[in-house]
Amino acid sequence: MPDRLIDLRSDTLTMPTPEMRRAMAEAELGDDVFHEDPTVNRLEALAAERLGKEAAVLVTSGTQGNLVGVVSHTQRGDEVICGDQSHVFHYEVAGCAVVGSVQLRTVPNVDGMIDPEVVRAAIRPPDIHAPRTAVVCIENTHNRNGGVALTPEQTASVAAVAHERGVPVHLDGARVFNAAVALGVDVRLLTAPVDSVTFCLSKGLAAPVGSVLCGSKEYIQVARKYRKLLGGGMREAGIIAAAGVVALSTMVDRLAEDHANAHRLAEGLANIPGIEIDPKTVQTNLVFFDVTSPVGAPTLVAGLRDRGVSCMVSYGRRIRMVTHYGIERSDIEHTLRAVQEILVGVPVGAR
Numbered sequence: 002m003p004d005r006l007i008d009l010r011s012d013t014l015t016m017p018t019p020e021m022r023r024a025m026a027e028a029e030l031g032d033d034v035f036h037e038d039p040t041v042n043r044l045e046a047l048a049a050e051r052l053g054k055e056a057a058v059l060v061t062s063g064t065q066g067n068l069v070g071v072v073s074h075t076q077r078g079d080e081v082i083c084g085d086q087s088h089v090f091h092y093e094v095a096g097c098a099v100v101g102s103v104q105l106r107t108v109p110n111v112d113g114m115i116d117p118e119v120v121r122a123a124i125r126p127p128d129i130h131a132p133r134t135a136v137v138c139i140e141n142t143h144n145r146n147g148g149v150a151l152t153p154e155q156t157a158s159v160a161a162v163a164h165e166r167g168v169p170v171h172l173d174g175a176r177v178f179n180a181a182v183a184l185g186v187d188v189r190l191l192t193a194p195v196d197s198v199t200f201c202l203s204k205g206l207a208a209p210v211g212s213v214l215c216g217s218k219e220y221i222q223v224a225r226k227y228r229k230l231l232g233g234g235m236r237e238a239g240i241i242a243a244a245g246v247v248a249l250s251t252m253v254d255r256l257a258e259d260h261a262n263a264h265r266l267a268e269g270l271a272n273i274p275g276i277e278i279d280p281k282t283v284q285t286n287l288v289f290f291d292v293t294s295p296v297g298a299p300t301l302v303a304g305l306r307d308r309g310v311s312c313m314v315s316y317g318r319r320i321r322m323v324t325h326y327g328i329e330r331s332d333i334e335h336t337l338r339a340v341q342e343i344l345v346g347v348p349v350g351a352r
C-alpha cells in the first residue's frame with residue numbers, strides 16, 4: 002500500500018505549493034470590489050498579458066468564469082452555440098439558462114472540435130421568429146472528449162465562421178495551458194482567435210481557488226458587473242490571487258510531467274487484458290478507458306480504492322484518471338500493478 006491515497010479523480014485535487022502558501026500569507030491586500038487589491042490587480046494584469054487580451058477579471062471558479070463569460074456576450078432570449086459534449090452544456094447546472102435567460106443549442110463534438118460548417122449552418126439569420134445567435138462556445142482542452150487539445154488552426158477555423166456573421170467566440174479554456182504545453186505553442190495562439198477566454202488556476206496549475214476571465218476592456222467591464230450580481234465580488238481576494246500569481250509564474254511548464262505520466266498510464270493500461278484504450282488518444286492529463294473485463298468498472302474502482310488509488314466511473318464502463326501535481330511516476334506504476342492484480346489476478350512483474 003502507498004503511504005498516502007493516490008488520488009486520480011481530478012486535477013482540482015491539487016494542493017497549493019509551499020511557495021503559494023507563503024505568497025498567500027504575505028499578500029498585499031485591499032478591497033477588490035473597489036479595485037483596490039494590488040495582488041488581484043497584479044494577477045489580472047499577468048493573466049491578460051499571458052493570454053494576449055486587454056483585460057481580465059478574477060472569478061471564483063471555472064463554472065462562474067463560463068457563466069459570466071457567456072452572459073456578458075448575451076441578452077435575454079439569445080441563443081448560444083456549444084458542443085454537445087461541452088462542459089458548459091453538461092456540468093454547469095444550466096446556469097446560462099437560469100441567469101442569462103439564453104438557450105443553449107448544441108452541435109456535435111468530435112475529438113473536441115465542432116465543425117465550422119455545422120456552426121455556419123447553425124448561426125441564425127435575422128428573423129422575427131428566431132432567437133439571435135449571440136455567442137459560439139468552444140472548449141480546450143476538451144474534457145468529455147478525453148482531454149484532446151484543439152490546435153490554433155482548429156480554433157481559428159471556428160472563430161472565422163462566427164466572426165463572418167458578427168458572432169463572438171468564448172473559449173472554455175479551463176485547461177488551455179495543458180493544450181498549449183501539449184502542442185508546444187504559445188497559449189496566445191490558442192486565445193488570439195477568440196473574443197473571451199476563461200482558464201482555471203485551481204486545476205493543473207495547483208492554486209487552491211479561482212479562475213480568470215479575459216477579453217477586451219469593454220467586455221471585462223460588463224463581466225465585472227455580472228460577477229458582482231453572482232456574488233463573486235470577493236473583497237480581500239488577494240489571498241487567493243497571490244497563489245494564482247505563483248501558479249501562472251511557476252506551474253505552467255511542469256504540466257508536461259503530468260502529460261508524460263498520463264501517457265505512461267495509458268500505455269500500461271493498454272497492455273492489461275480487460276481494458277480498452279488507445280494510448281494515442283491521450284494528449285494531455287486526462288485518461289479515459291473502458292473496462293471490458295467482466296469484473297466491471299465499479300468493482301475495479303472499489304478494488305483500486307482498497308489498494309490506495311482513487312478514481313471515478315465517468316459513465317457506463319468508462320473510467321477517468323487524471324494526472325496532476327503531486328502524482329509521481331511511482332504512483333502510476335503502483336496504479337498499473339493494482340489494475341493488473343484486480344483484473345488478471347497477478348500483479349505485473351510477479352509472473
Ligand SMILES: Cc1ncc(COP(=O)(O)O)c(C=O)c1O
Binds near residue numbers: 061142143173203212
Ligand atoms: C472544461 C471545464 N470547464 C469548466 C470547468 C468548471 O470548473 P470549476 O470546477 O472550477 O467550476 C471544468 C471543471 O472540471 C472543466 O473541466
